[in-house]
Each structure stands twice: as C-alpha cells, then as structure tokens.
Amino acid sequence: MNYDLDASDKELLDRVTALLNDENLPDPAALQRVEASTVGSLLRAWLQRLGPAGYLAAPAGPGLTSARMLLAARSPWLALAVAIGPGLLADLLARHGSPEQQQRFLEPLRRGRLVAAVALSEPRAGSHPDHLATTARRDDGQLVLSGSKSTVSLAPLADVIAVVAESDGAQALFLIDGGQAGCVCGSPLDTLGYRQLCTCPLELRGVRVAPDRVMVPDGRPRGGLLQQVRAGWDAALADVACGTMRLCLEQAREAAAVERAGGKPPAGYQSVRFALAEMLTLSQTAELLALRAAWAGAAADRQAASLALCAKVFATENACRVADLALQIMAAAGYSRDNPVARAVRDSRLGLIAGHPGQVARQAIAGEVLQEVELS
Amino acid sequence: MDFAFSEEQLAFREQVLRFAAREIAPRSAGHDLNSEFDHQAFRRLGEFGILGLHFPEEFGGSGADVVTTVLAGEALGEAGVDGGLLLSYGAHSFLCADTILVHGSDEQRRRYLPGLASGELIGCMGLTEPGAGSDVAALRTRAERRGDRYLLNGSKIFITNGPVADVAVVYATVDAAAKHAGISAFIVERGCKGFSAGPPLHKMGVRSSQTSELFFDDCEVPAENLLGGEGNGFLMALQTVEWDRSALIAPFVGSLSYALKKCARYARQRQQFGRAIAEFQAVRDKLATLKIFIEAARGLVYRVAWCKDQGRPLNHLEAAVAKLFVGDWSLEPANAAMTLLGGYGYxxxxxxxxxxxxxxxxxxxxxxxxxxxLIISKLM
Structure with missing residues (x-):
C-alpha cells in the first residue's frame, strides 16, 4: 500500500503546474465568450502545450487522474474537453486502432496537434447499446454512414470525429474529418453549463468512410464499445468533479476570509466554518475514491469497474453539493453569471447525467454487489 | 500509488473473517439484547491474537503494522461481530494498552501488556468527565503527590469497559493552573483503594460494551504507575486520536459491509409482486448507497493507518476528515440497510x-x- 504518487506521476503534476503558471498561455478560466472559434483557439493553444508536457500520453491511472484534478481546479471545462475529446479518442485508438490508424491519429493526438470528438448519444438511444440507429452500409468498397447524434461535445471544433455506429451486426468506430461532406453540425445547444464544449447535434447524411478509418473491436461483447466510451466519460467526470470541488472550496475559503458589513468575515461564523469543513471532507473523500478507482483500473483489479462507478457517482453528486455550499458562502458574488462558483453550480449538473447517469450507475453498482453475493 | 493489500494481509483478513463469523458473531445478538459484556468472546479475541495484534512479540503480540491491525478490525465488523464488543476491543487495545506500549516504562509494559494481549486483563481509558468532554484541558480530576504515591480525586464518565476493566489509564491534573501542561496519565488497577466504577449505563447501541462512570476518592496510586512523566498526559491523549480515527472506526465500516451482504442476499430471496425485490430499482439504489459509502470510507480510514505506519507525524486534518465522514455519512446507508428489510429490518x-x-x-x-x-475548519 502506498498513498504517495510515484515519482513519474509527481513529475507530470509539476509540468502541469508549470503550464498553469505560464502567463503566455491564455487563461481558460477567464474565457467569457463561447463562440466556437474562441474556444477552439484556446483549446488548441493548451493542447499544444499539454502534449509536450506528457499529459496527453499519460496512461490511465493515479498520475493522470491527479493531473486532471489539478487542471480542473483551474478550469473544469478545459479539463473535461481534453479528457472527453482527444483523451478519449486516444484511449480508444490505443486499444483498438491498427498500427496505421495509431500512426495517423494517435501520435498527433498525443502531441496535442488534433482536436477530437466522440459521437455516441442518439435521440432514441440513451444508455442501451441495442438502440443505436446510426448505421454504415457498404458501397463500392467504402462504408456510408447515416444517422444522427443528439449531443456531441466539441463537434464544431474537431479535426476528427469518432462516430459510434452499427456495421455488419457489430458496433464500430468510424473516424471522419470534421466538416467532411455529409457531416453536418447543428447549432450549439443552449446548455445549462459547460457551454465551452459547444455541444451540438450531428447529422450524418451519407458520409463516406474508407475501410482503413474504421475500428472494430474484436472479441468484445456487444455493447462493449459503448461501455468503454461511457467509462471514459465516467472517469473524466469524476476527476473533473474533484477539481471542481477544489475550485469551489478555494473560492469559498477566500470569500469567507474577507470582512463584510457586520464587523467580521463570514469565516467568523461557525456555520460557515462548518460548511467549509464539510466541503473539504467531501472533496478529499472524492479524490481518494477517484484515485483508488484509477489505480484499480490500471492494475486490472477485480473491482475496477465497480470502483469506477462508485467514484463517478460519489464525486459528481458531491460536486453539486460542494458547489451549492460555496454559492451559499459567497452570496451575491457567487450568483454572478461569470463567477467561477456560479459556473460550477451549473457545470456540475452535467456529471449527474453524462457518462453513466447517476441512476444507471447505481443500478450497475448494485448489480455487481448482487453478483458477488451469488458467487460467494 | 498502490492501494493493494499484501498477500499476507489478505490471507490474515480471511482468517479473521472465518474465525469471527464462526466463533464470535453468533454470540453477538444475545449479548446485545441483554446488554452483557461477552467475557468468553473477548478472551477468544485475545487467544486468536487480535487484542495485541500490533504489540511486539515480547509483549504477547504479533508485531503487526497499523494497516493490518485496521484491516483486522474491519474484518471483525464484516463478519457480523456486534459494535459493542468491537468498541470494547478498541478501547482496550488502542486507548489503554497502546498508551502503555508507547509511553510506559519497560517494567510497566512487562507487567500489563502480556495480560492485555491475551485478554486475561481488560483495559479502559478514563479521560472524559462530566465537565470535560472534548475540552480535555478542563478536566478536574486531580492527582496529588504524597510520598511514594499519588492521591487521585474526581470522576470520569462514559468510560468504555469501566465496569469490567482490570486496568485503567486515567488522566488527571497535577497542576490545574497549568491547564494542558498539568495533565498526566496514571495506570490504575481494579481493587485500588478509593477506586470504583458505577453501574453500566443504558445506551442506545453498542450495548454489549459496558460503559460507566469511574470514581476516585482519595484513590492511592503508586508513584511508579505514573505513565510517561508528569504533564505529558495531554499529548498522550492526543496520540490516541490516530487509533480513534482509523482502528476504532474501521469496524463501523466493516459492519456496513456485513449489512450490505445481508441486504443483497435478502433482496435476492425476498419475493414481492411475483419477483425478487432485487429487481426493483429502489431496492438496488439502497444497495448502491451502501457500497459507495463503504468504498469511500475505506480510502480515508486506511490513509490514516498508512500514514501512521510510515511514521509520519499525525495529520489531525486527515484524521478528522476520516472520523467526520464515517460518523456523519454512515447514517444514510445504515438507515437504507435497515429500511431495505422492511419490518424485518426493525x-x-x-x-x-x-x-x-x-x-x-x-x-x-x-x-x-x-x-x-472545528478541527478541520481550523486547520484547513
């Protein structure tokens, strides 16, 4: 047992810390406008520095999880965008990509040269793998994609979009270029939070895909690909939720120390101090659980899947709680639209519904428990 | 980072689980119902090596590290041992015996630890007073040096194992004006002149653990029973906090693991509306609530234990976080477990x-x- 990060993980954290302190990089936390061009240029600037820092090539585990928390504590949207775009596609390519696909896409992704999006959700396919309606048919040696995806984050910014679709009775990933003929991004949705992700619907109207741009996971149970995409989202959301808690705690602690009318700062009141204590307790508990889940995944531990779901549910639910407590402490300042805490209140709600939604995750956790009892 | 237990630790955990499920847990219900201390079970814990697990072998222990010790405590809870016996074990091994182990002279260790490890002796710690609970510096029990002995006067309250203890580590002040710096610890034996215990208190839970007041009426304690030197008692009491916030709370987490298994089995067997209730989402949600709490709590509890094993100075913040989380956030899953069984749960x-x-x-x-x-908000 060892609760300390490995030396290589600490080095990664140091490099990310240096980037966060680099005044030459645009501050993602200061991003007010959410036009795709503005977000895109900022995201690319960060990817081009995160790549050489080793962030984009870091294997899943406590090191990457810690680094994500650190980045999210400054900018939840940036940490999430990197994780569920280039990070997720890089992970899928590392697992299922051919050597040629890895050379063409994986290396540039790891260097921070590509913005990527993964298109999964459909209007009538929530969490069930059998309801995907997007299909690919063969035509003249190529595959032709047709269907629609309801919420694709980063789609308007992406150089490459990985589309999950049915083909020949299996689920596969189709790598298409952003802006490719027949691939139509709708207007970004007016979402409650995380507007920087430019989430939009995606129409696929006969998009032609060469066979060497298709990844078909071998020997996987049906739905395995969807599970992997969702698991990638889950881990990202858990880590970003932990970073969000840190951010909210820091903001609230600073605000609580400032004297206001009445002669003493909010921290002079026990109820405020106790709220801060609750926030820190939830924050530390969530971080440890997320780190343990990340370790379990990297170590192929028997409980890895269950722990990942536990971490996702605990971190995302309590990020909402911590953000609410921070808002209460910050009062009117926290209620201003562009205040980091006001954003966190809105953004944190995504964690409850994305990846495995809370209720679905809880059912899966219980399923594991029931199976263990049956086996024992 | 590596959150894995060693093969040896896991093997020992399995041994503890089997032993406790076979020999200890079946006795729990009766002793809880009758609010009786289970002397036989306590001795069996000693014979199995639980009570002195972390003591050096020369004092009757096994020299286990803190993580292993905490793992054993969690396993006892997971085996279904009642919280009363587990509390008695915690007060005995960590609040009493460990204080003697860490701060006692060689003679004191040789005299008390083998008996405390075997369960031949039962230990307790006397700190809390009617007017001094969490405010340790306000304790009023006095210790006055008279030649080759101390005279203790005062009383203690809420003392786990008070009515059954053979050995008590008692905190008293030799100089009330010095506040913290006057607090000292003494080893007081049952039968010592002027020392008595009140009747067991009737508690909501942990009923098989006997809790009472302790009274000191010109209680004569030999000077050689001073523990760790005059004025060092406050820091000694603080050092028990590491155990309080790892080994003593681990059994609570283990008990909820036991509850989770029990609930899951029940949910698979219990039929309502033509199917097992495990198929209902609301029932599964309760199982998930338990599982999530257990896994979250484990990370905190073992962090405190691991830090102690590394010889790191006590981090009061992390210890308080573990205690707060287990204390407050265990209420919902415990309630969920009871509710899942409906009338049977009651x-x-x-x-x-x-x-x-x-x-x-x-x-x-x-x-x-x-x-x-208070601790967290002060240190954060």
Whole structure:
C-alpha cells in the first residue's frame, strides 16, 4: 500500500503546474465568450502545450487522474474537453486502432496537434447499446454512414470525429474529418453549463468512410464499445468533479476570509466554518475514491469497474453539493453569471447525467454487489 | 500509488473473517439484547491474537503494522461481530494498552501488556468527565503527590469497559493552573483503594460494551504507575486520536459491509409482486448507497493507518476528515440497510437495527462530528 504518487506521476503534476503558471498561455478560466472559434483557439493553444508536457500520453491511472484534478481546479471545462475529446479518442485508438490508424491519429493526438470528438448519444438511444440507429452500409468498397447524434461535445471544433455506429451486426468506430461532406453540425445547444464544449447535434447524411478509418473491436461483447466510451466519460467526470470541488472550496475559503458589513468575515461564523469543513471532507473523500478507482483500473483489479462507478457517482453528486455550499458562502458574488462558483453550480449538473447517469450507475453498482453475493 | 493489500494481509483478513463469523458473531445478538459484556468472546479475541495484534512479540503480540491491525478490525465488523464488543476491543487495545506500549516504562509494559494481549486483563481509558468532554484541558480530576504515591480525586464518565476493566489509564491534573501542561496519565488497577466504577449505563447501541462512570476518592496510586512523566498526559491523549480515527472506526465500516451482504442476499430471496425485490430499482439504489459509502470510507480510514505506519507525524486534518465522514455519512446507508428489510429490518433478529443503533455512536464517540468540523475548519 502506498498513498504517495510515484515519482513519474509527481513529475507530470509539476509540468502541469508549470503550464498553469505560464502567463503566455491564455487563461481558460477567464474565457467569457463561447463562440466556437474562441474556444477552439484556446483549446488548441493548451493542447499544444499539454502534449509536450506528457499529459496527453499519460496512461490511465493515479498520475493522470491527479493531473486532471489539478487542471480542473483551474478550469473544469478545459479539463473535461481534453479528457472527453482527444483523451478519449486516444484511449480508444490505443486499444483498438491498427498500427496505421495509431500512426495517423494517435501520435498527433498525443502531441496535442488534433482536436477530437466522440459521437455516441442518439435521440432514441440513451444508455442501451441495442438502440443505436446510426448505421454504415457498404458501397463500392467504402462504408456510408447515416444517422444522427443528439449531443456531441466539441463537434464544431474537431479535426476528427469518432462516430459510434452499427456495421455488419457489430458496433464500430468510424473516424471522419470534421466538416467532411455529409457531416453536418447543428447549432450549439443552449446548455445549462459547460457551454465551452459547444455541444451540438450531428447529422450524418451519407458520409463516406474508407475501410482503413474504421475500428472494430474484436472479441468484445456487444455493447462493449459503448461501455468503454461511457467509462471514459465516467472517469473524466469524476476527476473533473474533484477539481471542481477544489475550485469551489478555494473560492469559498477566500470569500469567507474577507470582512463584510457586520464587523467580521463570514469565516467568523461557525456555520460557515462548518460548511467549509464539510466541503473539504467531501472533496478529499472524492479524490481518494477517484484515485483508488484509477489505480484499480490500471492494475486490472477485480473491482475496477465497480470502483469506477462508485467514484463517478460519489464525486459528481458531491460536486453539486460542494458547489451549492460555496454559492451559499459567497452570496451575491457567487450568483454572478461569470463567477467561477456560479459556473460550477451549473457545470456540475452535467456529471449527474453524462457518462453513466447517476441512476444507471447505481443500478450497475448494485448489480455487481448482487453478483458477488451469488458467487460467494 | 498502490492501494493493494499484501498477500499476507489478505490471507490474515480471511482468517479473521472465518474465525469471527464462526466463533464470535453468533454470540453477538444475545449479548446485545441483554446488554452483557461477552467475557468468553473477548478472551477468544485475545487467544486468536487480535487484542495485541500490533504489540511486539515480547509483549504477547504479533508485531503487526497499523494497516493490518485496521484491516483486522474491519474484518471483525464484516463478519457480523456486534459494535459493542468491537468498541470494547478498541478501547482496550488502542486507548489503554497502546498508551502503555508507547509511553510506559519497560517494567510497566512487562507487567500489563502480556495480560492485555491475551485478554486475561481488560483495559479502559478514563479521560472524559462530566465537565470535560472534548475540552480535555478542563478536566478536574486531580492527582496529588504524597510520598511514594499519588492521591487521585474526581470522576470520569462514559468510560468504555469501566465496569469490567482490570486496568485503567486515567488522566488527571497535577497542576490545574497549568491547564494542558498539568495533565498526566496514571495506570490504575481494579481493587485500588478509593477506586470504583458505577453501574453500566443504558445506551442506545453498542450495548454489549459496558460503559460507566469511574470514581476516585482519595484513590492511592503508586508513584511508579505514573505513565510517561508528569504533564505529558495531554499529548498522550492526543496520540490516541490516530487509533480513534482509523482502528476504532474501521469496524463501523466493516459492519456496513456485513449489512450490505445481508441486504443483497435478502433482496435476492425476498419475493414481492411475483419477483425478487432485487429487481426493483429502489431496492438496488439502497444497495448502491451502501457500497459507495463503504468504498469511500475505506480510502480515508486506511490513509490514516498508512500514514501512521510510515511514521509520519499525525495529520489531525486527515484524521478528522476520516472520523467526520464515517460518523456523519454512515447514517444514510445504515438507515437504507435497515429500511431495505422492511419490518424485518426493525426486528432484533435480523441485526440491521443493531447495526443502525451501534453505528450511531460513530458521530458521537471519540470526538463528535462538530468537534471534527472545528478541527478541520481550523486547520484547513
């Protein structure tokens, strides 16, 4: 047992810390406008520095999880965008990509040269793998994609979009270029939070895909690909939720120390101090659980899947709680639209519904428990 | 980072689970119902090596590290041992015996530790007073040096194992004006002149653990029973906090693991509306609530234990976080477990009402949740 990060993980954290302190990089936390061009240029600037820092090539585990928390504590949207775009596609390519696909896409992704999006959700396919309606048919040696995806984050910014679709009775990933003929991004949705992700619907109207741009996971149970995409989202959301808690705690602690009318700062009141204590307790508990889940995944531990779901549910639910407590402490300042805490209140709600939604995750956790009892 | 237990630790955990499930847990229901201390079970814990697990071998222990010790405590809870016996074990091994192990002279260690390890002797710690709970510096029990002995006067309250203890580590002040710096610890034996215990208190939970007042009326304690030197008692009491916030709360987490298994089995077997209730989402949600709490709590509890194993100075913040989380956030899963069994959950025979009652102590004993919040908010 060892609760300390490995030396290589600490080095990664140091490099990310240096980037966060680099005044030459645009501050993602200061991003007010959410036009795709503005977000895109900022995201690319960060990817081009995160790549050489080793962030984009870091294997899943406590090191990457810690680094994500650190980045999210400054900018939840940036940490999430990197994780569920280039990070997720890089992970899928590392697992299922051919050597040629890895050379063409994986290396540039790891260097921070590509913005990527993964298109999964459909209007009538929530969490069930059998309801995907997007299909690919063969035509003249190529595959032709047709269907629609309801919420694709980063789609308007992406150089490459990985589309999950049915083909020949299996689920596969189709790598298409952003802006490719027949691939139509709708207007970004007016979402409650995380507007920087430019989430939009995606129409696929006969998009032609060469066979060497298709990844078909071998020997996987049906739905395995969807599970992997969702698991990638889950881990990202858990880590970003932990970073969000840190951010909210820091903001609230600073605000609580400032004297206001009445002669003493909010921290002079026990109820405020106790709220801060609750926030820190939830924050530390969530971080440890997320780190343990990340370790379990990297170590192929028997409980890895269950722990990942536990971490996702605990971190995302309590990020909402911590953000609410921070808002209460910050009062009117926290209620201003562009205040980091006001954003966190809105953004944190995504964690409850994305990846495995809370209720679905809880059912899966219980399923594991029931199976263990049956086996024992 | 590496959150894995060693092969040896896991093997020992399995041994503890089997032993406790076979020999100890079946006795729990009766002793809880009758609010009786289980002397036989306590001795068996000693014979199995639990009571002195972390003592050096020369004092009757096994020299186990803290993580292994905490793992054993969690396994006892997971085997279904009642919270009362587990609390008695914690007060005995960590609050009493460990204080003698860490701060006692060689003679004191040789005299008391083998008996405490075997269970031949039962230990307790006398710190809390009617007017000095979490505010240790306010304790009023006095110790006055008279030649080759000390005279102790005062009283203690809420003392786990008080009515059954053979050996008590008692905190008293040799100089009330010096506040913290006057607090000292003494080893007081049963039968010592002027020392008596009150009748067991009737508690909501942890009933098989006997809790009482202790009275000191010109109690004569030999000077050689001073523990760790005059004026060092406050720091000694603080050092028990590491155990309070790892080994003493681990059994609560283990008990909820036991509750989870019990609930899952029940949910698979119980039929309603033509199918097992495990198929209902609301039932599964309760199982998930338990599982999530257990995994979250483990990370905190073992962090405190691991830090102690590394010889790191006590981090009061991390210890308080662990105690607060287990104390306050265990209430919902414990309630969920009891509710899942419906009417059966409310009945003694099904144990979940006992786990609910026992677990309620976690946010009160060893420093209330409010005290933990005070500590956290002060240190953060």
């Amino acid at each position: 009945c003694h025979e099904y144990e979940l009402e006992r786990i609910f009652r026992d677990g309620r102590l976690a946010s009160i004993g060893g420093g209330t949740s409010e005290i933990q919040k």
